[in-house]
Amino acid sequence: MIIAVAAFLVAIGILVAVHEWGHYIVARLLGVGVVRYSIGFGKRLAGFTSKRTGTEYQIAALPLGGYVKLLDENDAPVADKDKPRAMNRAHPLRRIAIVAAGPGINFLFAIAAYWLVLIIGVGGxxxxxxxxxxxxxxxxxxxxxxxxxxxxxxxxxxxxxxxxxxxxxxxxxxxxxxxxxxxxxxxxxxxxxxxxxxxxxxxxxxxxxxxxxxxxxPATPIVDHVVDDSPAAAGGLQSGDRIKALAGQAVDSPKALVQAIRARPGQTVAVKFERSNRTLTRDIKLGRQTAEQGGSSDVGHLGVAIGVxxxxxxxxxxxxRMSPIAAVPAAVDKTWRLSALTVRMFGHMFTGQVSWDNIGGPIQIADYAGKTASVGFVAFVDFLALISLSLAVINLLPIPVLDGGHILYYLAEWIIGRPLGEATQALVQRVGVGALMALMVLAFYNDITRLLG
Known part of the structure; x- marks a missing residue:
């Protein structure tokens, strides 16, 4: 859990910093003032204010995102000398460029991360x-x-x-x-x-x-962990036991063991195993549990995590593993293919062809962050690339509170020649907040459901 939390904070910190830096740097390049660059939300924990630009840089208490606050007359009064640098006075296309720069830099980060992974060597x-x-x-x-x-x-x-x-x-x-x-x-x-x-x-x-x-x-299944109050615990199995046979049937792989267990719900079976160079046999009554995917019959249950x-x-x-030059188009292609796959998955969720159970939230991200960090540097960088492009795709969704929603606002303003009315913006904003909250609740629900098995 400690590794998962630490890896999650590192991953989110890096990706949020990259995303917000995209907004920040393009705003600066296009002459729009930046009031604050924040990693995290809420109370400021640390930071400083630039004497040259007046921009405040901070790390805040809630590490689940970040933001760049731009100079804008719609948010607060702006001094006359600074009004030419206000976001609301910039051309709609400049505002679109600033907003799109966040997801854009996430795509570039994913390409760079996949490039690094490919030249170091990615295992599989x-x-x-x-x-x-x-x-x-x-x-x-x-x-x-x-x-x-x-x-x-x-x-x-x-x-x-x-x-x-x-x-x-x-x-x-x-x-x-x-x-x-x-x-x-x-x-x-x-x-x-x-x-x-x-x-x-x-x-x-x-x-x-x-x-x-x-x-x-072929590989002898090894008991990695015994679940409390399970048939395995009642039968005396321990971590490190090497299972050789079940019900007189030799098992030479985790898959063979699982199949033998699932075929005998509620039966008492002889489990033959090795422990400390001794061969032992225990009679264990298997449990019953409902088969996955809506199966009509029960399957056997032992209650162990198995490794080899x-x-x-x-x-x-x-x-x-690829050369630095060959890895460039390969990284671009991989980023493109996975981004397109993510978009299609979202589309099929809305049409009901793919389950919304595939949506994950902070708990699942933390779990994967911890697992990949435990495996090694390359696995963690590969994970960062995947989350970065997912963050880019999600932020481009046409939901008003996300970057994609702001891009739609500015496109509409550019086409009709004036900003949308305040009442229209307020209504769309409420709908967007509602949609985003529903998505977050679903993500947390899925995370908790996975934790509870």
């Missing part, structure tokens, strides 16, 4: 497929365990994450099929068509429907 899991689920679309396409996906529709794939993004793209675009180029037994290449005509757009359900999952090399020796997974690891 090789796109090698485990045994497809029976009667799944992958099984119908004759995809087999150990097949390596090398391309989707002729575009190369070098990691499991890349494969997922390409198939999600297909689902959101309502494509009926995707042609996968497979490598089998290290040499033979052949193509197969994956039927996507009736798959859900929602990424949470897509891969269950496809029946695709990464191949898990890191060395057992080394064969599945891959690293993508």
């Amino acid at each position: 899991i090789q796109p090698i497929v485990g045994a497809p689920s029976p009667n799944s679309l992958a099984a119908e396409a004759n995809i087999q365990a150990h097949d390596r996906v090398v391309a989707v529709d002729g575009q190369s794939v070098d990691s499991w994450r890349g494969l997922k993004l390409k198939l999600i793209d297909h689902a959101l675009d309502n494509d009926n099929s995707a042609v996968l180029t497979l490598q089998r037994e290290g040499q033979t290449r052949h193509s197969t068509t994956l039927n996507l005509a009736h798959v859900p757009d929602d990424p949470e359900q897509l891969f269950d429907k496809l029946g695709l999952a990464p191949y898990q090399p 020796d890191a060395s057992a997974l080394e064969t599945m690891q891959t690293t993508r």
Whole structure:
């Protein structure tokens, strides 16, 4: 939790500073006065005022955002000598440039972060497929365990994450099929068509429907954590136990163990495991819990978090590394593709094709920040890039209190030749605040629901 909170504060601090610096620097370049540059909201904790420009720079108590306060006659009286620098007197196109600079600098930050990640080397899991689920679309396409996906529709794939993004793209675009180029037994290449005509757009359900999952090399499941008051705790399992068999059935991977447990709800099974170089067996009565995705039958429940020796997974690891020059277009392309994917996801949420459960808030961001920071510098920078472009896309939504809403105001003013009426602005502002509050409540609700399992 300490790592998560610290990483969250660092991430938010960096991204807010970058976003607000975009507004700040373009305002300065276009001759608009800046009254205050603030990281955080509320009471000032630290800061100073520039004697040359009169701009106040501060860090405030609530670290969930920030703002740049511009010189504006609509907010407070402005001295006659400073009126030419007031935001309200700037041409609408200049105001649009100042407002758009925040999201714009977030996109540039994402490109720079992805560039850095690519030249250092980004790790991932090789796109090698485990045994497809029976009667799944992958099984119908004759995809087999150990097949390596090398391309989707002729575009190369070098990691499991890349494969997922390409198939999600297909689902959101309502494509009926995707042609996968497979490598089998290290040499033979052949193509197969994956039927996507009736798959859900929602990424949470897509891969269950496809029946695709990464191949898990043989590796003894190791108990990482035992849940309090669970069947595992009652049966005496402990952290570090290496599970060898369940109900007389050998298990050589976490997936095999999970499948064996889920198939035996409420049964008493013999669990064979190693502890301190001793082989032990305990009879444990498995619990019952409702199957996910609205399943009609219960599944078995043991109550442990499972891991494996890191060395057992080394064969599945891959690293993508590029030269500084080659990484530039690759970083731009990745930022563009992920931004477009984010926009399409929002669009499908509004049409009901993708669940609003995919929206995350500060708790989820803090969780991911802590996990990536624990993994290492490259993972954390990759996370910063993703959040930066998400922040850019969200701020460009046409909601009045966001940058996208202000851009719409100024566009309307430029087109009709005068500002919108005060009553119209007040009404639209209230609607925008309501929409933003609803989005925030939904994000917190989803975060809390995930925490409660």
